[in-house]
Amino acid sequence: MDVNENDDPAAAVAGPSVQERRFAALRGCERLLSGTRPQNLRERLAALTAEAEQAHDLDRRPDFYGDGVVRALEERVAALLGAADAAFFPTGTMAQQIAMRIWADRRGERNVALHPLSHPERHERRAYATLGGLHSVWPTTEPRIPTPEEIRGFDESYAVLTLELPLREAGFVLPTWDELTATVSAEDAPVHFDGARLWESTFHLGHSLPEIAALADSVYVSFYKTLGGVSGAALTGDREFVRTAKAWRHRYGGQLFQQWPAALSALAGLDRELPRLESYVTHAKVVAAALAEALAAVPGARVFPEPPHTHQFQVWLPYPARALDEAGLRLAEESGLGLFGGWRDSALPGLAMTEVTVAGPALEWTAKDVTAGVEALLALL
Template sequence: MTDTTTGTDEQARDADGTAGPQSPEEAQRLRRINAWQAAERVLIRPPMNLSLRERLAALTAGAGAVTDLDRPADIYGDGVVAELEERIADLLGMEAAAFFPTGTMAQQVALRCWAGRTGNATVALHPLAHPEVHERGALGAVSGLRTVHPAHGPRLPTAQEIRDFDEPFGTLMLELPLRDAGFVLPTWEELEAVVAAARERDAVVHIDGARLWECSPHFGRELPEIAALADSVYVSLYKTLGGISGAALAGPASLIEEARTWRHRYGGQVFQQFPAALAALTGLDQELPRLPSYVAQAKVVAQAMAEGFAAAGAGWFRVHPEPPHTHQFQVWLPYGPDVLTEAAVRQAEETGVSLFRKWYPAAAGPPGVSFTEVTVGPEGLEWTAEDVRDAVRGFVERLG
């Protein structure tokens, strides 16, 4: 599941890839996309929803500012791709970094390498972590790894849970933030304690940092200090940064050298990747410095949403977490997802305001409860709290 407001996987599921005769489902999807794209007021306008012409124009406009465009294009990871790897390693304070076409591959390789080095193929991670929910059992099916779950609540594991877990594991994987639990983070002190507990068990620590870029405000720490807690870190180059695709794995030079070998074996030694590398470099220059402002504004938006639902008499609702830990959070309401999505589309069509996008049924719990993910980007900085409350009122009116 992914967020249609973030430029991540959910949006990919709603991207317009239709051709020829349309099924009713395809027609409805296209209607949603058209409504969101035409809306004048949005909290974020995901780059992936742009047309090919717009995407290419944006790439060309930003590329000249991040590298010399007269240099040769990359071949099998040199040139601008190597430049991006050096930039990532420096940003995270790591010895080296390797570019991967996908985060799924990057983490497969990292965890496989650590299994070989520790002699233990068991990975401890949260059951809501990305490999367990969104990768079709790839860690076991492809890499021969085994996963165990030291914690089960909608939060990261505690230090005591790591210490008390009743079987050995070679690697502890921490997803920061834990997206499917609501983009939640521990406190800095809790994170330090969890890492220390893993070290006590002679386990290495790997951070799934697909959205690590926006964690600094919550922790009150810069990226190198956060990354230094772990033995390796994966970061996404399109989630948050607005890039085209790709990921990076950072860590000790010897690990990254081994990871490059496995990247080739896994089919990730791509001939040329300069569009993704250029888009990532542009995102690092343009979006990374603005993330603290998005995180701050998300707190304003979340509080105003809660006030708006209460004032509109919406009944039970939940904004989670409150306040948000990053610039993303969940909203829960006691309606079916189709009802809520239709209200969101109608609001965009009738008023030009797109507050919410697609809604989803809860994976567990009582029927008739749905949630959506909200992301605040540059467009969201223009909203006042009153703007949000007014938009919530308009949304609730369309639920009747």
């Protein structure tokens, strides 16, 4: 699902030529284990046109400054999460900043509680600090959400506690439902969920989207990561929160004249992917177990977490990222097997990590197929 090159450090470092080579190689593969088949612009437009027919009445006028299809999307998301209202945003980075800023302004407090591995800290150039004048504090540095004891014992004040569900950089890990509710119950400040991948978290947590969202005072969801939309995000909360969020959206430059392509693709993604997510999450456990078994004899190799909490997880191998990228591209080009996406080097020399996304194309892979694919990759190394 994650096809955004900005989220692929290996591709960003390697440069456009490797991006184009990967695009062509994966697009030409007969079978893909991780992610979805890349589409060129013509294919993407054709797919959007076909799917949009079912997603929205195309005989209606386009949106203007957030009405029309954009408003229909906001209402759909609010209903899915059991929220009073929702606000569409062109990017999650903008939505996250504004959510934290609203809570900071309401409480007269410039500190916000984050995880050091969270998206605002790692992938947004700390925009909340540079543009919003906010400061982060960390109730925990462990690769998980903070415990009730850590919340109660923390000696810093803050305006809002942001919890990323799942915590991507830690391996797309989720708490249990009891752990999540205990942490939220221990918190006196407002709670904001960074739910970019909340859609697929319901199965591990064992509760519905409205039940999960009800634990937080505001929730952010993404339309392109899991749902395969063009772009965009939404914030949900009470009506006053959403009204304020829309005012700040305008100030931040997010009140675009027309955003109907992104809104249509988001509606189509909700229709297409939400019913499939359980099959992805279920099959991810099969794929992860097969990968772990196939890599058991490789010193330092690891699949994490096992079993996965969602349909995404990490694979670690004791090779440089550049060597793994080259071997993966050769496997795709020569054998038509697309096993993984881009790799990135870790702090430990010679150890690299990639993220696996089990989506539609992976459903046809058996455990035996996964083993054969890994053996073919290792042979190229």
